[in-house]
Amino acid sequence: MSKNVVWSGGYVSTEEFENKAGHRSGVLWFTGLSGSGKSTLARAVQRQLFDNGWQVIVLDGDNIRHGLNKDLGFTEEDRIENIRRLSEVAALLQQHGNLVITAFISPYHENRKQAQGIIGAERFHEVYIEADLETCKKRDPKGLYEKVEKGEITRFTGISDPFEAPEDPALKIDTSNLTEQQAVEALISYIDTNFKL
Ligand SMILES: Nc1ncnc2c1ncn2[C@@H]1O[C@H](COP(=O)(O)OP(=O)(O)OP(=O)(O)O)[C@@H](O)[C@H]1O
Numbered sequence: 001m002s003k004n005v006v007w008s009g010g011y012v013s014t015e016e017f018e019n020k021a022g023h024r025s026g027v028l029w030f031t032g033l034s035g036s037g038k039s040t041l042a043r044a045v046q047r048q049l050f051d052n053g054w055q056v057i058v059l060d061g062d063n064i065r066h067g068l069n070k071d072l073g074f075t076e077e078d079r080i081e082n083i084r085r086l087s088e089v090a091a092l093l094q095q096h097g098n099l100v101i102t103a104f105i106s107p108y109h110e111n112r113k114q115a116q117g118i119i120g121a122e123r124f125h126e127v128y129i130e131a132d133l134e135t136c137k138k139r140d141p142k143g144l145y146e147k148v149e150k151g152e153i154t155r156f157t158g159i160s161d162p163f164e165a166p167e168d169p170a171l172k173i174d175t176s177n178l179t180e181q182q183a184v185e186a187l188i189s190y191i192d193t194n195f196k197l
Pocket residue numbers: 032033034035036037038039040041061062103104105139141142174175176178179180181183
């Protein structure tokens with residue numbers, strides 16, 4: 001960074017934004033295998049909260065890779081840069097009174113720690129959207145596991161690239177054993193407890 005870049009402050013505070021929104025802001029950082037249900041649950045939770053007047057933004061891995069991060073691939077280095085940029089975006093959005101739900105595989109422990117550092121520990125809620133690999137393969141909503149099987153994709157999380165499960169997530173949602181509706185209810189209950197003003 002150039003020495004001539006100076007941070008400028010004094011804008012409307014996060015607390016003022018929160019009071020206007022009527023709820024606390026923060027980031028629910030979903031992590032889990034492909035097909036575990038991150039996007040499905042992020043969408044459903046956003047809809048329910050939005051209908052109740054909340055300001056909820058979903059940052060979804062695939063969509064962001066179409067724009068902001070379209071220059072990045074799936075090497076370890078690129079995955080780390082992908083998450084770094086997204087953490088900065090999530091931090092900005094939460095500073096402006098939004099509840100942000102991120103739906104990225106984010107497979108590396110260190111990288112999620114970095115996200116927590118950028119966003120701030122008290123605003124960062126790690127949510128493990130858990131499903132065993134067999135269940136994810138069976139669901140295969142985007143046909144990706146099939147492509148992996150045929151050798152059309154290399155470096156796929158959970159198969160040829162590691163997934164480091166969270167050791168102590170704020171919340172764990174086991175989608176192998178819950179219906180979508182039960183999973184949404186568990187998330188909403190956590191959000192009510194932690195984000196209602
Ligand atoms: N309890 C549940 N919660 C969420 N999804 C479920 C549940 N039970 C079954 N599913 C199904 O599992 C699939 C999850 O796919 P989804 O695209 O949400 O996964 P993802 O984690 O976003 O994957 P990716 O990392 O590839 O984007 C959907 O087809 C959904 O209908």
